[in-house]
Amino acid sequence: MNIENLLRENIKTIKAYSSARDEYKDASADMVFIDANENPYQTNVNRYPDPQQTKVKTKLSEIKKVPTSQILLGNGSDEVLDLIFRAFCEPNLDHVITLPPTYGMYSVLADLNAVEIVKVELDKTFQPKVEEVLALQNDNSKLLFICSPNNPTANSFEAQKVEKLIKNFRGIVVIDEAYIDFSEQESWLSRLDEFPNLIITQTLSKAYGLAGIRLGVCYASEFIISILNKIKPPYNVNQLTQERALERLNRTDEVTLEVSKILEQRQILEKALNSISFIETVFSSDANFILVRVDDASKRYSELIDKGIVVRNRTTQPLCENCLRFTVGTEAENKNLIKTLKELS
Numbered sequence: 154m155n156i157e158n159l160l161r162e163n164i165k166t167i168k169a170y171s172s173a174r175d176e177y178k179d180a181s182a183d184m185v186f187i188d189a190n191e192n193p194y195q196t197n198v199n200r201y202p203d204p205q206q207t208k209v210k211t212k213l214s215e216i217k218k219v220p221t222s223q224i225l226l227g228n229g230s231d232e233v234l235d236l237i238f239r240a241f242c243e244p245n246l247d248h249v250i251t252l253p254p255t256y257g258m259y260s261v262l263a264d265l266n267a268v269e270i271v272k273v274e275l276d277k278t279f280q281p282k283v284e285e286v287l288a289l290q291n292d293n294s295k296l297l298f299i300c301s302p303n304n305p306t307a308n309s310f311e312a313q314k315v316e317k318l319i320k321n322f323r324g325i326v327v328i329d330e331a332y333i334d335f336s337e338q339e340s341w342l343s344r345l346d347e348f349p350n351l352i353i354t355q356t357l358s359k360a361y362g363l364a365g366i367r368l369g370v371c372y373a374s375e376f377i378i379s380i381l382n383k384i385k386p387p388y389n390v391n392q393l394t395q396e397r398a399l400e401r402l403n404r405t406d407e408v409t410l411e412v413s414k415i416l417e418q419r420q421i422l423e424k425a426l427n428s429i430s431f432i433e434t435v436f437s438s439d440a441n442f443i444l445v446r447v448d449d450a451s452k453r454y455s456e457l458i459d460k461g462i463v464v465r466n467r468t469t470q471p472l473c474e475n476c477l478r479f480t481v482g483t484e485a486e487n488k489n490l491i492k493t494l495k496e497l498s
């Protein structure tokens with residue numbers, strides 16, 4: 154599979170902007186830095202950040218067992234996903250394939266980039282219709298988005314199905330693993346090197362508890378990462394974000410503990426939700442949220458708002474009629490949710 158052929162024409166020959174910090178890299182050296190028109194007076198952030206986020210990537214590389222040359226960081230996964238569109242999709246010509254109901258940003262980014270979206274709904278059990286996806290691909294099918302565990306359905310896709318898609322899709326397969334830390338399934342990272350057309354995205358926004366700093370991570374072949382690196386804004390991950398991310402990555406034991414508490418709470422919440430009279434189905438979850446089908450989602454949504462609880466109403470999404478999505482909160486928040494739901498019954 155020749156990945157270079159999948160690139161947009163203008164990207165094949167594009168030259169990266171060379172920033173001051175790219176041209177002289179050793180920011181820690183005892184040098185006089187008068188190359189970037191910064192204010193020389195100390196604010197702790199008066200200097201431009203490391204454009205390659207070397208420290209963060211080195212730490213991630215240790216944790217995830219992926220070389221730094223196969224990692225790209227962005228201002229949230231949203232930026233990473235946007236870079237992928239820009240690298241591969243010719244506006245008004247190419248298209249991407251999504252598997253609804255799924256994360257809304259794929260179609261927002263497609264619209265933004267003037268790229269058509271072909272939607273192949275999941276089956277009734279929220280699994281991908283593999284044959285259907287493969288049958289409708291053509292030379293303009295550049296990206297296939299697989300979100301697993303999937304938002305908003307909370308389930309993971311069967312590994313066999315995903316593997317078949319990766320092996321037989323002729324474009325790039327993007328597996329969005331935003332919720333992988335909550336999942337019983339293994340990350341596809343361990344098999345990254347088997348598939349030249351595979352991109353895996355993760356984020357520090359969910360399990361790592363850092364949604365506010367905006368840090369998305371992308372793993373792929375060295376070739377794909379080198380392309381995304383060329384087209385990313387030079388200083389796309391700011392200094393404060395790099396510092397906070399590094400602190401947290403140095404204390405992954407805390408993350409592990411929080412994840413285990415969330416998973417324990419998820420189990421308690423699932424059980425309690427099953428006892429609520431107007432909840433018809435509690436879909437099984439492999440993430441930190443639970444999708445439920447109720448009698449009347451919009452009515453229950455407003456009732457919960459009146460009681461001070463904000464949930465996500467997914468009723469307009471395909472296959473999600475009358476569905477609400479609950480994020481697993483703290484023990485106290487979950488108790489409050491259950492108590493309130495009981496009062497509404």
Ligand SMILES: *Cc1c(COP(=O)(O)O)cnc(C)c1O
Nearest residue numbers: 229230231256304331356358369
């Ligand atoms: C929350 C979420 C993300 C995270 O996006 P960030 O921009 O990194 O905060 C990515 N993908 C899915 C499916 C999500 O639900």
